[in-house]
Amino acid sequence: MIAKPVALTRALSLAVAFGFATHAAAESLPPEPLDISLEDLLRVEVTSASRKSERLHDVAAAVYVISREDIERSGATSIPEALRMAPGVDVARLANNRWAVSIRGFNNRFGNKLLVLMDGRSIYSPIFSGVLWENEDTLLEDIDRIEVIRGPGAAMWGANAVNGVINIITRRPRDTQGNLLVAGAGSEERAFASFRHGGQAGDGHYRVWGKAFDRDEAVSGDARSGNDYWRSGRVGFRGDWSVASGQRVMLSGQAYSNDTGDRWQIPDITARQGVRLTDMKQTGKGAHLLGRSEWTLNDGSEAALQAYVDYSEIEVPGAFKEERTTIDMDFQHRLLVGERHDVLWGLGYRYSGDRIGSAGFIKFQPDSRSFNLASTFIQDDITLLPNTLRMILGVRFETNNFTGYQPLPNARLMWTPSDTQSVWGSVARAVRTPSRGELDATIDVSVLPPGAPGNPSSFPILTRNVRSDDSLDNETVIAYELGYRQRLASNLSLDVAAFYNQYGDLRSAMLAARSFEFSPPPPHIVQTTTPDNSIEAHTHGVEIAVDWSPLSWWRIQPIYSYLSLNSSSTSGDQLSVANTRIFNSSDPQHQWSLRSSMSLADRQQFDFWLRYVSKLGDRNSQLAIPAYTTLDLRYAWRPTRDLELSVVGQNLLDSQHPEFVPSLLPGEALEIQRGVYLKANWQF
Amino acid sequence: MNSPPPRWLAALLAIAAVVATSSTLAQSSLTESQAKAAFVINFARYIEWPERVFANGTAPLLICALGRSAVGNALEAHAGRQVQGRPISVRQLLGIDDARPCQVLFIADSEERRISQLLRAVAAQPILTVSDAEAFIDVGGAIGLVRADQRLQFEVNRQALEQAQLRASSNLLKLARNLADFKGKN
Numbered sequence: 073m074i075a076k077p078v079a080l081t082r083a084l085s086l087a088v089a090f091g092f093a094t095h096a097a098a099e100s101l102p103p104e105p106l107d108i109s110l111e112d113l114l115r116v117e118v119t120s121a122s123r124k125s126e127r128l129h130d131v132a133a134a135v136y137v138i139s140r141e142d143i144e145r146s147g148a149t150s151i152p153e154a155l156r157m158a159p160g161v162d163v164a165r166l167a168n169n170r171w172a173v174s175i176r177g178f179n180n181r182f183g184n185k186l187l188v189l190m191d192g193r194s195i196y197s198p199i200f201s202g203v204l205w206e207n208e209d210t211l212l213e214d215i216d217r218i219e220v221i222r223g224p225g226a227a228m229w230g231a232n233a234v235n236g237v238i239n240i241i242t243r244r245p246r247d248t249q250g251n252l253l254v255a256g257a258g259s260e261e262r263a264f265a266s267f268r269h270g271g272q273a274g275d276g277h278y279r280v281w282g283k284a285f286d287r288d289e290a291v292s293g294d295a296r297s298g299n300d301y302w303r304s305g306r307v308g309f310r311g312d313w314s315v316a317s318g319q320r321v322m323l324s325g326q327a328y329s330n331d332t333g334d335r336w337q338i339p340d341i342t343a344r345q346g347v348r349l350t351d352m353k354q355t356g357k358g359a360h361l362l363g364r365s366e367w368t369l370n371d372g373s374e375a376a377l378q379a380y381v382d383y384s385e386i387e388v389p390g391a392f393k394e395e396r397t398t399i400d401m402d403f404q405h406r407l408l409v410g411e412r413h414d415v416l417w418g419l420g421y422r423y424s425g426d427r428i429g430s431a432g433f434i435k436f437q438p439d440s441r442s443f444n445l446a447s448t449f450i451q452d453d454i455t456l457l458p459n460t461l462r463m464i465l466g467v468r469f470e471t472n473n474f475t476g477y478q479p480l481p482n483a484r485l486m487w488t489p490s491d492t493q494s495v496w497g498s499v500a501r502a503v504r505t506p507s508r509g510e511l512d513a514t515i516d517v518s519v520l521p522p523g524a525p526g527n528p529s530s531f532p533i534l535t536r537n538v539r540s541d542d543s544l545d546n547e548t549v550i551a552y553e554l555g556y557r558q559r560l561a562s563n564l565s566l567d568v569a570a571f572y573n574q575y576g577d578l579r580s581a582m583l584a585a586r587s588f589e590f591s592p593p594p595p596h597i598v599q600t601t602t603p604d605n606s607i608e609a610h611t612h613g614v615e616i617a618v619d620w621s622p623l624s625w626w627r628i629q630p631i632y633s634y635l636s637l638n639s640s641s642t643s644g645d646q647l648s649v650a651n652t653r654i655f656n657s658s659d660p661q662h663q664w665s666l667r668s669s670m671s672l673a674d675r676q677q678f679d680f681w682l683r684y685v686s687k688l689g690d691r692n693s694q695l696a697i698p699a700y701t702t703l704d705l706r707y708a709w710r711p712t713r714d715l716e717l718s719v720v721g722q723n724l725l726d727s728q729h730p731e732f733v734p735s736l737l738p739g740e741a742l743e744i745q746r747g748v749y750l751k752a753n754w755q756f
Numbered sequence: 757m758n759s760p761p762p763r764w765l766a767a768l769l770a771i772a773a774v775v776a777t778s779s780t781l782a783q784s785s786l787t788e789s790q791a792k793a794a795f796v797i798n799f800a801r802y803i804e805w806p807e808r809v810f811a812n813g814t815a816p817l818l819i820c821a822l823g824r825s826a827v828g829n830a831l832e833a834h835a836g837r838q839v840q841g842r843p844i845s846v847r848q849l850l851g852i853d854d855a856r857p858c859q860v861l862f863i864a865d866s867e868e869r870r871i872s873q874l875l876r877a878v879a880a881q882p883i884l885t886v887s888d889a890e891a892f893i894d895v896g897g898a899i900g901l902v903r904a905d906q907r908l909q910f911e912v913n914r915q916a917l918e919q920a921q922l923r924a925s926s927n928l929l930k931l932a933r934n935l936a937d938f939k940g941k942n
Binding site (some may be wrong): 108109110111113114115116130244247249314322365368372374408414491562624 | 787869
């Protein structure tokens with residue numbers, strides 16, 4: 073169905089949308105519906121208890137859905153901030169314009185084991201193998217839901233869906249008719265404004281929108297401003313049309329321009345400390361156009377064809393500039409075979425070509441390269457016992473011009489002993505392909521000045537990571553998962569998932585040749601390192617999500633995530649061992665959060681969100697971050713049906729706190745400050 | 757790293773607690789399922805079925821529900837009431853094969869992934885299909901319930917009504933948000 077973007081038709085073959093209120097039992101007798109006219113019914117406000125639990129009941133995977141209402145009531149102003157609502161997700165804000173986001177471990181600014189799609193378009197960057205969150209955005213009011221699928225999704229979604237898949241799905245234009253104006257201002261969210269217009273055209277609906285904002289800078293530990301300003305402008309559109317004979321067509325596009333500031337520690341042999349703290353400016357520009365068509369065949373089966381072209385440009389003057397063009401095509405066909413087989417199969421092709429100019433301490437070689445990926449997948453959702461037992465077998469075959477052919481299999485079992493309980497299990501294999509940066513970049517990583525610990529010589533030692541010459545392999549994971557869901561009462565649901573993952577061939581590096589160089593002066597030692605796949609790891613963990621509506625106007629959503637990660641070096645190389653320490657200290661072991669949403673009298677809402685994240689790293693390690701607890705509050709009031717005013721306070725429990733120390737592209741660990749903003753949301 | 761919470765925060769929380777406890781819920785609002793059931797019953801008032809589907813002038817109007825949802829239960833609460841001079845009878849179906857005698861078929865959104873198949877099974881029969889599944893009318897359903905913020909709205913597929921030999925009154929059509937004269941707000 074056209075309005076359901078790829079995600080829905082694909083999401084592990086099961087629709088993952090929110091359910092609806094089910095706490096009828098707790099209510100008094102239903103009002104006489106025949107006494108309520110249709111006109112009045114259209115005006116009645118409905119309350120929702122456990123919106124999500126209903127449909128999630130049927131999904132044989134660890135899925136959490138962040139609904140539009142959740143986003144609105146969280147007060148989040150960006151997609152990564154909204155992702156903090158899902159269990160198993162680790163979101164750390166490095167600066168006001170930078171995030172590290174991962175699922176089930178290995179967090180990093182470029183969380184490379186996580187695939188993110190927006191309306192069916194991958195926003196995973198092949199140069200960094202990760203998502204540049206500062207460049208990805210949309211009108212938050214247009215997001216219908218964010219489906220967060222923990223665990224490998226490679227059989228369905230392809231390589232790099234190692235630890236999870238995030239689907240950001242926007243609303244149908246039919247649901248965003250009329251005009252919307254959002255504007256606000258605050259201390260950290262200095263100023264923001266969005267506009268949307270939705271209308272009808274022919275046999276369909278469209279919307280056009282634009283947004284712009286200016287965000288304040290964070291501070292470093294010693295109270296200097298962080299040079300992490302962020303100014304962004306973005307426009308977009310989406311149109312959905314029904315054409316003849318039940319065929320549906322969707323067309324969407326976006327263009328953006330982003331200025332963000334950053335502060336890098338650039339290695340410098342002439343600097344006394346070995347680094348030059350340099351203010352950088354990063355500009356991002358991009359645009360994409362996506363078309364999708366869905367239709368029902370004569371035999372009742374459904375087919376979908378999607379294609380998009382995406383252009384993006386990232387420039388950091390004095391360091392590098394990347395221009396990238398991506399063309400992606402995808403076909404899917406879903407049919408019922410007999411009574412018991414729900415089969416989904418598909419074909420995909422992607423071309424991604426770049427041109428990279430680099431200067432200074434980063435050098436890409438060659439400066440232009442293209443990545444071609446062809447894939448096919450098939451999945452069979454087999455009903456073993458009607459309404460009770462299902463088995464889902466899937467496999468994807470993928471081939472690319474970097475690391476060749478890969479099979480990505482997955483088997484799942486779903487047992488639904490009753491209407492209120494379900495148990496599922498899964499075994500899957502997934503891979504991550506090396507990024508363009510890992511394959512082709514030569515980077516000066518650090519300088520040890522003479523006399524520093526580890527450098528007894530009287531010359532600076534420059535560590536240089538040289539390009540891999542395509543010797544890098546895929547990283548692999550074998551993942552085992554088990555999940556349980558129960559609706560304990562009509563207003564209370566529980567979702568538990570546990571996992572054990574084994575990783576092999578994780579990317580690391582080893583010490584290689586050492587040489588003495590006279591130029592550029594001063595004379596220095598160059599210690600080269602070469603990338604390899606010398607780390608293995610295993611993780612295990614549990615995630616718990618509860619959704620409870622103790623009263624018809626009050627909803628509470630606690631979540632808890634536990635993660636244990638152990639990595640070890642297979643080479644014993646000094647550098648490889650050092651990298652295991654980075655892996656071992658990148659993720660909090662415990663995270664919990666409690667969200668409360670109250671719908672009060674006179675169209676008022678009062679919400680709070682309390683979060684705890686346990687420490688990162690050992691106390692004395694460079695990557696150490698102390699545990700923190702933070703609180704966001706939101707109060708909203710609708711003086712009229714079409715106008716909402718709200719005030720949101722974020723990170724209220726301390727004046728500032730750090731969340732992550734960047735280990736890749738080393739920068740400063742900035743601290744996130746308390747902030748308050750006011751917002752008006754007007755529909756007309 | 758955590759400095760103690762500022763005093764104004766404690767004050768704010770206290771105020772919030774007072775607001776929360778003192779303000780009882782304003783409207784005696786319906787749950788979403790109750791509202792959906794009310795819509796379904798109301799739709800039946802505006803639809804004209806071919807005479808032949810009823811055994812006689814007082815035969816009940818049969819409303820059926822398929823799929824896992826609380827709407828089925830909410831519908832049952834209305835059994836026995838009168839619509840178009842006929843008593844309402846409600847039945848929760850186990851499979852689509854039992855849908856033949858129904859005049860109204862509510863398909864819960866739990867059945868979303870097989871909606872096309874379900875609709876094919878009742879194609880061309882004088883059954884009013886209603887669902888809260890996403891994009892229901894796009895795949896050939898007659899009336900789709902959609903949620904818009906805190907309210908529910910509905911969309912009508914006139915072609916589907918025609919194929920089911922059902923006539924809808926203009927009072928129904930003009931309230932559907934997808935039809936031409938719709939000039940409402942989101």
